[in-house]
Amino acid sequence: GQQLNQSPQSMFIQEGEDVSMNCTSSSIFNTWLWYKQDPGEGPVLLIALYKAGELTSNGRLTAQFGITRKDSFLDISASIPSDVGIYFCAGRGTGGGADGLTFGKGTHLIIQP
Amino acid sequence: GAVVSQHPSWVICKSGTSVKIECRSLDFQATTMFWYRQFPKQSLMLMATSNEGSKATYEQGVEKDKFLINHASLTLSTLTVTSAHPEDSSFYICSSREGHYNSPLHFGNGTRLTVT
Numbered sequence: 001g002q003q004l005n006q007s008p009q010s011m012f013i014q015e016g017e018d019v020s021m022n023c024t025s026s027s028i029f030n031t032w033l034w035y036k037q038d039p040g041e042g043p044v045l046l047i048a049l050y051k052a053g054e055l056t057s058n059g060r061l062t063a064q065f066g067i068t069r070k071d072s073f074l075d076i077s078a079s080i081p082s083d084v085g086i087y088f089c090a091g092r093g094t095g096g097g098a099d100g101l102t103f104g105k106g107t108h109l110i111i112q113p
Numbered sequence: 114g115a116v117v118s119q120h121p122s123w124v125i126c127k128s129g130t131s132v133k134i135e136c137r138s139l140d141f142q143a144t145t146m147f148w149y150r151q152f153p154k155q156s157l158m159l160m161a162t163s164n165e166g167s168k169a170t171y172e173q174g175v176e177k178d179k180f181l182i183n184h185a186s187l188t189l190s191t192l193t194v195t196s197a198h199p200e201d202s203s204f205y206i207c208s209s210r211e212g213h214y215n216s217p218l219h220f221g222n223g224t225r226l227t228v229t
Contacts, residue, residue: 030215031215031217033217033218035220040122040204040223040225041222041223042117042119042206042208042220042221042222042223043157043206043220044220045217045218045219048217050215086154088156088157090218092215097159097172098147098159098162098170098172099147099159099162099208099218100214101218103156103157104156105155105156106154106155106156108154
């Protein structure tokens with residue numbers, strides 16, 4: 001089946017720094033979704049991407065659907081303490097589970113004081 | 114936007130008892146809902162697809178008699194963990210989508226199950 005490689009696995013940054021994470025696959029995806037999960041909560045949708053090359057922002061977050069349709073990037077500018085959490089990418093292609101999605105393993109974002 | 118509500122947020126039960134978790138779509142009708150299990154610091158693992166008015170579809174390796182799913186209405190799916198054991202302790206999450214297949218999934222707030 002399809003697999004997503006999400007990196008980095010974790011990030012330790014200082015408040016105010018910019019953050020960049022990505023997901024790559026050997027398969028083509030038609031949709032890319034980025035979610036954030038706070039401890040003890042369910043994932044919350046941040047950005048949805050539907051077209052190759054699409055660049056979409058949500059406040060300080062910007063995500064891009066790669067031209068090759070095999071990757072996606074999420075950037076966070078000027079990080080703040082509430083950005084701490086786990087960020088998941090999810091792709092929808094011809095494979096995936098019954099929910100139509102293949103999930104990355106997550107990027108744990110930790111902000112050091 | 115689409116809201117999915119899950120209840121309870123956490124539950125502690127004794128071994129051998131059963132626990133029911135509810136997942137509701139608050140502002141849309143959901144013919145399909147999905148149930149996941151998540152271990153600490155890991156991604157979501159799809160357990161089953163809940164289909165309104167019909168039997169659930171379980172992923173390989175998930176015991177259907179252990180994890181009973183009922184989707185009796187367009188806004189409610191329930192997951193019952195039967196004869197719970199400590200190894201069933203986990204974070205359970207439901208999701209659904211509003212609209213067509215390509216719409217994003219929206220997740221519930223999750224249920225932390227602890228079996229003692």
